[in-house]
Amino acid sequence: MSPTRKTIKRLLTVASCLCAGGLIVSWFVAGALVAPCPCVIGDAPIGWNTKTIALTSDSGSTISGWHTRPDRGHGVVVLLHGIRGSRLSMVERARLLHDAGYATVMIDLQSHGESLGEVITVGHLEQHDVRAAVQYARREHPGEPIGVIGVSLGGAAALLASPLDLDALVLESVYPNIHAAIDNRVSAKLGPLSPIPTSLLLIQLQLRLGISPSDLRPIDHLSQIECPVCIASGTSDRHTTESETRAMFEAAPEPKSLWLADGAAHVDLLNHDREAYRQQVLGFLNRHLRTGESTTEKHAPPRNEPE
Structure with a gap:
């Protein structure tokens, strides 16, 4: 040779x-x-009129969560955590919302926290958990406006589950498609x-x-959103880049709002800048969830908001 x-x-x-x-x-x-990411959640928050709940999801999992009720409410917000998180990572958002008069439904997505599941599917099965939580919120709060805040995996699952017949949707640091999500990481x-x-x-x-990767393209579901949507991420996020967030915003129908948190990476945007979060996210929800607003007011184009 x-x-x-x-x-x-x-x-x-x-x-x-x-x-x-x-x-x-x-x-x-x-x-x-x-791999599943179970954890012991512990006791429910005290002083929020909190109830522990268990929901049946078409994902095949029993979904654990908390339901909080203020004395007088303006509506209910479903809180969806990111990958390898749990409802515990949404407690501070629940606190902010409770103080503003909103009930909340916090769940552990399947294979997270205390919810059963064999594998994390990056939104594919988790979308059924989202539907179960929204359906529960609707049953418990008939006639009240319903919002969702979905962070990363939670937001992707909410989009894959759409349309959900919501009054407002907040998407924080949500990947546009699974190829981009993996490649960025x-x-x-x-x-x-x-x-x-x-x-x-x-x-x-x-x-x-x-x-299939084609099953995990949340950006393709934005056209099915039938409510005001707020899309947010950090300007320094390498997992969900600014350009990808802008592409998500462009794909969303009106009325819509964009918040790019200055200097934030793929982190908890509430903890990164609480005052900006209060203005951008809570302000968005207040405009679209407050009871007593007319349909015209609720679905009017959003005000110009700083990015």
């Missing part, structure tokens, strides 16, 4: 080993990403080497979960 052919053979062998190694590593990485670690591991991880959606 000539030296050139030996070199080519060695290179092919090395390439094959690298591909096999990459597949093995990506399989374990993907497994860790979609891999790029943050590997830089220009991200395309190959991104592709390997996407392949596993079908192999591991039976989900």
Whole structure:
């Protein structure tokens, strides 16, 4: 065998080993990403007239949560946490909303917190949990306006579940499509080497979960939104970039609002800037959920809002 052919053979062998190694590593990485994230939630908040609830979801999971009621309410807001979180990460939002007179429904999405589930599906099954929570809010608060705040995974699940017959929807740091979500996260670690591991991880959606990437495109569901929508993220978010957030905003129907939190990464936007959150998110909900408003007022174009 000539030296050139030996070199080519060695290179092919090395390439094959690298591909096999990459597949093995990506399989374990993907497994860790979609593994259930259970945790003990503990006692419900005191002083908010809080009830522990258990909902039946078409995801196949029993969904655990809390339902809070103020003495006099302006409506109810369903709170949906991000990936590997739980209703505990939404407690501060619930506090803000309770003080403003809103009831809340906080749930643990399937495979999170105290809700059952075998795997995290990045919104595919979680959308059924969202429907169950909205249906519960509607039963418990007949005739009252209903809003949703969905953070990251929670917002993606809300979009995949749409239309939900809401009066207002807030989407915080929500990925437009699963390819962008994975690529952004891999790029943050590997830089220009991200395309190959991104592709390997996407392949596993079908192999591991039976989900096609085309099933995980929340941006495609924005056209089905039939209520005012507020889209928010941080200007320094590398997981959901500013350009992706602007694309989500452009895809949303009117009336709509955009908030780009200055300097925020993929973090809790409430904790990043509480006053700005109060103005942007609570202000948005107040304009569209306050009882006694006419339909015309509720669905009028939003005021110009700072970005």
